[in-house]
Amino acid sequence: MKQSYDSQQAPEPVGSYPHSLKAGPFLFLSGVGPRTRNSRDIPGVTLGDRGEILSYDIEEQCHAVLKNVKLILEASGARWEDLVDITVFLTNMKDDFKVFNKIYASYFTDHRPCRTTVEVNALPTPIAIELKCIAYIGE
Template identity: 65%
Template sequence: MASDATSAAHNSARAPEPVGLYPHARRAGNLLFLSGVGPRQRGQQQVPGVELSDDGSIRSYDFESQCHAVFQNVRYILEEAGARWEDLVDVTVFLTNMQADFPTYNRLYAEYFQTNQPCRTTVEVNCLPTPIAIELKCIAVVAG
């Protein structure tokens, strides 16, 4: 792939630092592909609303606060890469507890995507790389 501006990697100064060797997003032509985005906050290891046991396992979590945080992180990455929330065309959502969290997720998703309704896939996974209950993988169309 060429290394010009239309296929460049983007990292946000406001979204949480990646937990591995990958950019927050990569643009290919007029498409912007976001790496998996979780609810952590930049500069912090603590996840919003998560209480850990002494052994590092999740004791409890506030799923709603994680949803708000992950949507904000997606917005940060989009904006810093030259896109807008309304430019999202596809969202894949990973939940660690579909049965318990899907109703809350679905309600909040409907609030955030009232006017723009990208395609959506939601799957349950056994766990995610950090003690989080939700992660989003997104694709947006970028003008010009």
């Protein structure tokens, strides 16, 4: 049995997909970025006239994306401690990984899900980080 969920607090998906989908005992979150709901603003990002990134604050984006993950988990009936696997997409591994890793560690002190971090050339919106999460929530 599958069931999809959408948060009324997390940013709207940028495509035709739910915030999360429960399949069996697992909850799969669609890619989560640091955007703000009902706004074109992206925490920590300054855009140019053509929508290009002029500057960004990876620390602010990290906190925003982790907040959005929590909002989606809660709207789906899950908890932070249910996370079992996280894939991190960064657009600048060289400059941003150390900062991200430090912030990530502050959110996962006792509970530590598996994690993979990869660098990508770009993300669908002008952001520097996106998370793909899987939670175990039982039957």
